Amino acid sequence: MHFDLIDLKLFLRVLESGNITAGAAQSHLSLASASARIRGLESSLGIPLLDRGRRGVTPTSAGKALAQHARLILQQVERMQVDLTDYAQGFKGQIRLLCNTSALSEYLPELLAEFLVSHPNIDINLEEHPSLRILHAVRHGTADIGIISDAVDASDLQTQPFRPDPLTLIAPLDHPLAHHDNLRFTQSLDYEFVGLGIASAMAIYLEEQALHAGRRLKIRVRAESYDGVMRMVVGGAGLGIVPQAAINRFQDSTRFKSLPLSDPWADRELLLCAPDFNALPSYAQALVKALSLPTALLDTSTSSPDN
Template identity: 75%
Template sequence: MHVDLIDLRLFLKIIESGNITAGASRSHLSLASASARVRAMEGSLGIALLERGRRGVTPTPAGKALAQHARLIQQQVERMQFDLADYAKGFKGQVRLLCNTSALTEYLPELLADFLVKNPAIDIDLEEHPSLRILHAVRQGAADIGIISDAVDATGLQTRPFRDDPLTLIVPLGHPLSSLGSARFTETLDYEYVGLSINSAMGIYLEEQALHSGKRLRIRVRAEGYDGVMRMVARGAGVSIVPQASIDRWPSRQAFNSIALSDPWAVRKLLLCATDFSALPGYAKALLEALGTGEAPEGNSGTLSWPDAS
């Protein structure tokens, strides 16, 4: 199927006016050219898009579907033109940054806010994804910079340390696991969990770890963020696993017990990654520098180093 933007705009004009001649005129095309374009679209699709009658034309069911898609595409093109207008003037840059749940909730808000204040000509397109999806996106050129867990294989990408990010088990006071100095993840799977949103990177990660052990998480309820998770655990709704950084900033530490996880994947570090740090655009390098030199928030025990990109 070959359809260009002129075809789509023409088709919408024809449907709006109910007449090929009027649609051609509104699209600044000759009637012959407009008719040829419609026939080419129908031939490419192998289906009629318009029903011709004495009083004009009406869209077939396929034509109605095409019109719906054409309107969406036209809206996206208009949005793209608006967004790119500033870039054409030479004073705008946008960095696409993908990160996991811990980075998004615990480490980035203040860093990114400070960066945006200092760099009004740079925007950040920020999305949360599991580390494996981030790796794929960075490798495919769909993101400038990623923040991933060191538990995934980043072969082929350049990486730099971002934060230490150990995961910790939290349980209500008096819970059967409370007396343990440390615990294995498998020991927790017989108990009910307070989970994160099913679409969160951390939620997906923990579900995968449970499946690797041959079990599933017993989720009683899900919360949208770590604060909600800890508040529910403190009230006895279940156990959960959160970054140690979340516990460090929790105002009422006596509301639940925290227990170290002994699983190697829980003692993790977060890494900055890119296909080639030196090849990043200037505005992306500026963000990379800010992420690499930003101080850990107060109360966060994570460490940071900034080695050469090798």
């Protein structure tokens, strides 16, 4: 059996992207070179690793087994590099962290800045995705750590509390719904909204909730941040839905009405997730420790009657 780390990385990237062309591009290889490497793996093993179709490739049973071993091998190599950091000049640990919109905008900037200052040999590849896509990436080893909403099923992964993240509807002070103290999401769907960018994890999440209710959100305009949503709501452009944490830090929060949503999916918690926290490289375990919910907040969260 003959293969190298480039072959293993290429194979995993092909599986992640679903086609050899994209996997080759991500590996900085020509399509011909990447195809030859995949064929070489199959020839060396004597079995097909990919089922090739018009819409791309999918792993055979042997391909799935190889992918599992490849991830373990690459993780072990990365651990070896970390252990030899003192001897390998210039090596820097890389952590791929995927998170949803709330985590990215409300919680991570200060936490990650503090961590990076105290860990100068670590870089973090941070990306925003919906929780379901994060789960897929973590399960398949294409992300080290994820931050997801507890609304998705992560029972096959290990999880730890990150932060409570209840969602709140906000309305202009003169809006017809402003006299309510709280309301259900469906009560707001007859009115126009200020939304986030169409590709943001939060926008996708709210669209899904509306579809589950058999409705569609009426998006009048989209903003690029929660601050932008709140400023437009203050100006009367429509309703918005933002994390309570965003409202807490917004200086003009008295200029709109905050209406807690009574839907169970809106009273959510964000979770850290990984296949096995103890199997992460030591520097990734250090990041998990830095991001985990502080004990004082954890005690408050678990003792709250609302949870």
